[in-house]
Amino acid sequence: MPEVLVSEIEERRLIQRAYRKLLRSIKTDMDDTDRRNIRMAYEIAVDAHSKQRRKSGEPYILHPIEVARICAEEIGLGPTAIVAALLHDTVEDTLVTLPEIREKFGEKIANLVDGLTKLKSDYNRTSAQAENFKKVLSTLIYDVRVVLIKMADRLHNMRTLGAMPRHKQMRIAAETSYIYAPLAHRLGLYNLKTEFQDLCMKVMEREQYDEIAQKLKTTRTERNQYIEEFIDPLRDQLDSLGIKYRIHGRPKSISSIYNKVRKKKVPFEEIYDLFAVRIIVDVAKRQEKPICWQVYSIVTDVHTPIPERLKDWITTPKSNGYESLHTTVIGPKGRYVEVQIRSERMDEIAERGFAAHWKYKDVSPQQDTYETWLDSVREIMEDREKDAFEFVSDFKTNLFSEEVFVYTPKGDMKILPKGATALDFAFSIHTDVGYHCTAVKVNNKLVPMGYKLENGDQVTVTTSKNQRPSENWLKLVVTSRAKSKIKSAIKEEIRDLGSLGKETLTRKLKQLKLDFEANVDAIAKHFGFKNRQELFFAIYNERVNLTDLRNYSIENGKLIFNETSLRTKVIPAPRKTRKKESKPLITINGEPGDQYNYILATCCQPVQGDDIFAFVGSNTGIKIHRINCPNAEHLMSNYGYRTLKAEWSSDVASDFIVDLLISGIDDGPGVIERVTSEISSNLGLNIRSFSIEGNEGYFEGKMSLIVSNTNQMNQAINALKSLDGVSSVTRTE
Numbered sequence: 136m137p138e139v140l141v142s143e144i145e146e147r148r149l150i151q152r153a154y155r156k157l158l159r160s161i162k163t164d165m166d167d168t169d170r171r172n173i174r175m176a177y178e179i180a181v182d183a184h185s186k187q188r189r190k191s192g193e194p195y196i197l198h199p200i201e202v203a204r205i206c207a208e209e210i211g212l213g214p215t216a217i218v219a220a221l222l223h224d225t226v227e228d229t230l231v232t233l234p235e236i237r238e239k240f241g242e243k244i245a246n247l248v249d250g251l252t253k254l255k256s257d258y259n260r261t262s263a264q265a266e267n268f269k270k271v272l273s274t275l276i277y278d279v280r281v282v283l284i285k286m287a288d289r290l291h292n293m294r295t296l297g298a299m300p301r302h303k304q305m306r307i308a309a310e311t312s313y314i315y316a317p318l319a320h321r322l323g324l325y326n327l328k329t330e331f332q333d334l335c336m337k338v339m340e341r342e343q344y345d346e347i348a349q350k351l352k353t354t355r356t357e358r359n360q361y362i363e364e365f366i367d368p369l370r371d372q373l374d375s376l377g378i379k380y381r382i383h384g385r386p387k388s389i390s391s392i393y394n395k396v397r398k399k400k401v402p403f404e405e406i407y408d409l410f411a412v413r414i415i416v417d418v419a420k421r422q423e424k425p426i427c428w429q430v431y432s433i434v435t436d437v438h439t440p441i442p443e444r445l446k447d448w449i450t451t452p453k454s455n456g457y458e459s460l461h462t463t464v465i466g467p468k469g470r471y472v473e474v475q476i477r478s479e480r481m482d483e484i485a486e487r488g489f490a491a492h493w494k495y496k497d498v499s500p501q502q503d504t505y506e507t508w509l510d511s512v513r514e515i516m517e518d519r520e521k522d523a524f525e526f527v528s529d530f531k532t533n534l535f536s537e538e539v540f541v542y543t544p545k546g547d548m549k550i551l552p553k554g555a556t557a558l559d560f561a562f563s564i565h566t567d568v569g570y571h572c573t574a575v576k577v578n579n580k581l582v583p584m585g586y587k588l589e590n591g592d593q594v595t596v597t598t599s600k601n602q603r604p605s606e607n608w609l610k611l612v613v614t615s616r617a618k619s620k621i622k623s624a625i626k627e628e629i630r631d632l633g634s635l636g637k638e639t640l641t642r643k644l645k646q647l648k649l650d651f652e653a654n655v656d657a658i659a660k661h662f663g664f665k666n667r668q669e670l671f672f673a674i675y676n677e678r679v680n681l682t683d684l685r686n687y688s689i690e691n692g693k694l695i696f697n698e699t700s701l702r703t704k705v706i707p708a709p710r711k712t713r714k715k716e717s718k719p720l721i722t723i724n725g726e727p728g729d730q731y732n733y734i735l736a737t738c739c740q741p742v743q744g745d746d747i748f749a750f751v752g753s754n755t756g757i758k759i760h761r762i763n764c765p766n767a768e769h770l771m772s773n774y775g776y777r778t779l780k781a782e783w784s785s786d787v788a789s790d791f792i793v794d795l796l797i798s799g800i801d802d803g804p805g806v807i808e809r810v811t812s813e814i815s816s817n818l819g820l821n822i823r824s825f826s827i828e829g830n831e832g833y834f835e836g837k838m839s840l841i842v843s844n845t846n847q848m849n850q851a852i853n854a855l856k857s858l859d860g861v862s863s864v865t866r867t868e
């Protein structure tokens with residue numbers, strides 16, 4: 136048989152196998168119509184995609200089948216979503232049309248496919264990605280399933296990212312960690328969130344990812360033994376409760392371990408809470424709470440708890456629906472172990488989030504947490520003046536972040552996003568309370584209006600009729616509700632006071648015998664205002680000197696503003712250029728970079744050998760950043776079209792600055808000397824600056840070094856680490 140035919144038969148088998156796997160994964164109830172629809176959608180998709188291949192060379196159809204399987208198995212969606220997932224790429228990429236789908240499957244499925252088609256993101260297109268995010272987020276309030284299927288689509292693309300070129304991988308990963316991971320978190324899909332974060336880290340910080348993965352692998356047996364040792368003494372007592380339960384240890388995700396390593400600046404070996412122990416009880420809804428607390432009491436009888444770490448998400452569920460009782464205890468060998476106690480129902484909600492939430496909707500007596508959340512999504516959507524970029528960043532601060540729980544003097548609880556201030560609280564009570572807020576007391580102590588609220592704070596607001604919002608208030612709030620209320624109040628004020636300024640201008644123009652309408656816009660432009668309103672307000676505030684108008688000539692009843700006088704106002708910015716000979720050579724998008732005027736970004740100070748990318752600023756020229764620069768994710772995901780691939784193009788020596796943070800035990804003047812002599816004498820490197828601070832036998836030093844590449848930098852780091860008294864050396868980010 137010819138080779139082509141063999142592979143064709145094999146491919147058909149591959150596709151059928153994938154389809155059968157999908158069918159087996161469906162757990163929800165289905166009737167005959169559902170079964171027929173899934174079969175039909177499968178056949179249409181196979182036919183429509185028959186000529187297409189993925190980047191990896193696989194038949195394209197495997198992608199929609201796998202997306203449908205993720206929807207069914209990993210998110211727990213039903214037949215309607217499965218059908219839509221199978222068809223999600225057909226309308227955009229093939230000859231299948233929306234009316235056809237509507238005719239065959241009905242309105243509901245056609246609308247889902249339509250939503251998914253509109254959400255198509257093309258990583259190459261040079262339009263603002265913020266626009267696309269806005270679309271993704273807008274579909275939330277119409278049908279959450281569109282976003283859930285979109286997440287399954289993204290998850291499969293992330294899992295199979297290997298076939299893409301490196302710079303595309305980075306762009307997709309940045310977008311994923313900026314929007315999809317937090318969205319998954321917000322919708323309670325913890326497994327998805329964790330996998331998104333791990334897959335992103337694998338792209339952005341491969342080396343660190345592999346290192347932790349390797350270490351987790353080598354310590355697995357030891358960890359399992361430890362978990363056994365921890366669980367064993369609990370079993371008898373748990374059995375005596377006479378209920379069904381499951382207990383197991385779960386390792387934390389690679390990205391969350393890495394975050395700990397980075398934040399706490401401790402090596403992997405010193406992180407003890409690498410896993411959490413989960414106890415899941417199988418009891419009826421009304422028994423959940425007392426049984427969970429009984430389990431808590433058993434655990435803390437055996438292992439000493441750390442009281443500050445107790446988190447009761449059962450009495451007060453998180454606003455994404457999460458319920459669980461968390462505590463940290465001191466296990467054998469003095470190690471910290473996090474324990475999560477919950478019921479099977481809570482566990483399903485924790486794993487499946489939104490999808491499971493609907494299943495239990497009628498059982499849950501609490502207020503519908505998702506409905507409340509979706510209401511606030513609607514509120515943000517309604518502010519139409521916002522541009523897409525503002526919208527996305529508002530969305531992120533208001534709806535993705537963790538929450539703080541605070542109380543009114545009467546004891547009513549208010550939930551605000553983490554970072555919210557006392558003034559935000561005032562606006563959350565009522566717009567009028569916000570407008571007239573003069574002072575805020577937290578736990579009976581007077582605090583500034585910008586005070587950041589903490590869990591459990593009791594907040595009292597004092598108001599006065601004479602108080603009104605000022606521009607400055609915008610800096611004191613973070614919630615989009617408070618921001619938009621303050622903005623509209625200021626606008627109104629500008630309009631009111633502006634009318635006084637307008638009168639002044641009218642009088643002035645009358646004196647000069649000039650018509651108001653014929654001149655007002657030119658005057659606004661002359662003084663550098665965007666519109667009349669701003670001009671009027673400035674006149675009221677006496678920020679504009681109208682007597683100047685007398686100095687201009689008048690032609691045909693119009694003031695003529697001399698252009699040259701305008702031009703002299705522009706002061707040329709001082710030019711800063713790097714010395715030519717010290718400029719490192721870089722290729723940008725595969726071409727020699729010397730034709731561009733690029734500079735190295737000061738935020739992350741790349742050194743030859745670092746993974747880098749180029750960013751085209753709107754007026755700052757091209758800057759070279761490190762891929763793990765703290766700003767990279769934001770830049771790549773919002774302005775992906777402005778990022779270019781960059782690589783070091785030669786090993787010609789240049790000077791690079793690298794900042795190191797050194798800490799250790801302070802044993803007198805010895806340390807400083809050992810550090811400086813190691814760097815200057817032994818390694819022959821130049822120190823730009825070195826400052827050191829000691830505190831009770833512990834020191835922290837900041838050293839700025841000149842190196843010519845990452846090899847030299849790593850050599851210096853390793854040499855410093857091996858010195859007596861030095862316990863850690865890290866490059867600052």
Ligand code: MN
Pocket residue numbers: 198223224288
């Ligand atoms: Mn797709």
